[in-house]
Amino acid sequence: xxxxxxxxxxxxxxxxxxxxxxxxxxxxxxxxxxxxxxxxxxxxxxxxxxxxxxxxxxxxxxxxxxxxxxxxxxxxxxxxxxxxxxxxxxxxxxxxxxxxxxxxxxxxxxxxxxxxxxxxxxxxxxxxxxxxxxxxxxxxxxxxxxxxxxxxxxxxxxxxxxxxxxxxxxxxxxxxxxxxxxxxxxxxxxxxxxxxxxxxxxxxxxxxxxxxxxxxxxxxxxxxxxxxxxxxxxxxxxxxxxxxxxxx
Amino acid sequence: xxxxxxxxxxxxxxxxxxxxxxxxxxxxxxxxxxxxxxxxxxxxxxxxxxxxxxxxxxxxxxxxxxxxxxxxxxxxxxxxxxxxxxxxxxxxxxxxxxxxxxxxxxxxxxxxxxxxxxxxxxxxxxxxxxxxxxxxxxxxxxxxxxxxxxxxxxxxxxxxxxxxxxxxxxxxxxxxxxxxxxxxxxxxxxxxxxxxxxxxxxxxxxxxxxxxxxxxxxxxxxxxxxxxxx
Numbered sequence: 001x002x003x004x005x006x007x008x009x010x011x012x013x014x015x016x017x018x019x020x021x022x023x024x025x026x027x028x029x030x031x032x033x034x035x036x037x038x039x040x041x042x043x044x045x046x047x048x049x050x051x052x053x054x055x056x057x058x059x060x061x062x063x064x065x066x067x068x069x070x071x072x073x074x075x076x077x078x079x080x081x082x083x084x085x086x087x088x089x090x091x092x093x094x095x096x097x098x099x100x101x102x103x104x105x106x107x108x109x110x111x112x113x114x115x116x117x118x119x120x121x122x123x124x125x126x127x128x129x130x131x132x133x134x135x136x137x138x139x140x141x142x143x144x145x146x147x148x149x150x151x152x153x154x155x156x157x158x159x160x161x162x163x164x165x166x167x168x169x170x171x172x173x174x175x176x177x178x179x180x181x182x183x184x185x186x187x188x189x190x191x192x193x194x195x196x197x198x199x200x201x202x203x204x205x206x207x208x209x210x211x212x213x214x215x216x217x218x219x220x221x222x223x224x225x226x227x228x229x230x231x232x233x234x235x236x237x238x239x240x241x242x243x244x245x246x247x248x
Numbered sequence: 249x250x251x252x253x254x255x256x257x258x259x260x261x262x263x264x265x266x267x268x269x270x271x272x273x274x275x276x277x278x279x280x281x282x283x284x285x286x287x288x289x290x291x292x293x294x295x296x297x298x299x300x301x302x303x304x305x306x307x308x309x310x311x312x313x314x315x316x317x318x319x320x321x322x323x324x325x326x327x328x329x330x331x332x333x334x335x336x337x338x339x340x341x342x343x344x345x346x347x348x349x350x351x352x353x354x355x356x357x358x359x360x361x362x363x364x365x366x367x368x369x370x371x372x373x374x375x376x377x378x379x380x381x382x383x384x385x386x387x388x389x390x391x392x393x394x395x396x397x398x399x400x401x402x403x404x405x406x407x408x409x410x411x412x413x414x415x416x417x418x419x420x421x422x423x424x425x426x427x428x429x430x431x432x433x434x435x436x437x438x439x440x441x442x443x444x445x446x447x448x449x450x451x452x453x454x455x456x457x458x459x460x461x462x463x464x465x466x467x468x469x470x471x472x473x474x475x476x477x478x
Contacts, residue, residue: 056305111276116374117333117334147303149301149303151274153260153276155260189261190261191263231287235458238455242465246461
């Protein structure tokens, strides 16, 4: 696997010029779809993802409704143009699995029991994929949930860490994910200090695993700060505008 | 111990207070710590800590006045869309003054699909859908006016403390304004121009709900708009 492509150069920098413990540049925006109850958009490096949340609303089909809590439904979908080779728009095995994994990462954060017999629907649309889409998907989805005004115990942030060319690195891109030795996506609730998603692909020693996990959590905390800012930005902008006109 | 200032914007999961406090709306308590559960403005009020949500759905509560749309006519009642995850149920005997008989009374002639009604929530709990009534003075079918929709979270702001905002709006625009708790507002005024002004003001309030000094600013805006026209 390794040896074909050099993922870490002689200066210790990665293929896109980052240091091993550096995140890709992240841009987040909240409330960009007017028809959804909550929505958000993220750009993490070259990965671009849109999330929409509807609900709590009536469950259709009716028989799926749960008597004691809301039903959380999640759809992770990649646009046909999101990858180099056109992807069939039908949900693939991988997308179905990621939908489930993301749903389970979000579920513990939401007060589902407050809305019995309803459903909360989360749609995650990957517009451009360059690795780390499941993590970025969790991050935007929780932003969209907060924007929709759904009560949550905490925000959920996700970030991956892994090993490429023998070095533990943060926030892998597509090339590092494919050519590297290991990848650990982690979803984390920063205020509660709980992990809601933990997967691993590849081989690591126990020491390397712990190191990567801690690095991923550090990454999550960094993203969390950006996430909070993005969430407040919509309202802070209005507030500042109002204060400005008042001063005039 | 408080971690924020009054009326600061908080996000879900923010630690708001630590110690012997009571968790109010949109917060939750774990041990001695109170966390925010919604995006909103934090409010410390004595021993209570609460968050005023910036966006939320309408959850019915008995006594609430709501505006709904008839969605379906059944044999013994109506299904009403009340802008909530739960469908409102209006029973036939709530609408007829005489005892209701299925063979004699035609429900659709009284209220048909698409009609708007002003109703009151009588009962609601987690297991049954909200039961509505129109058997009180002022309630019933809406025949005239314009409808504005806002997020149900903004309703308290539109009404204002001790109804200050809504009274100001009524006085300045000369409109009759009926606010449904579910975020649907009925406006009927002496002229379309007055109604337009009221709608403009309400949309502005919803937009700037989280800022302070809003009542004065809105009053000024209405006066300015009126000045332009005359």
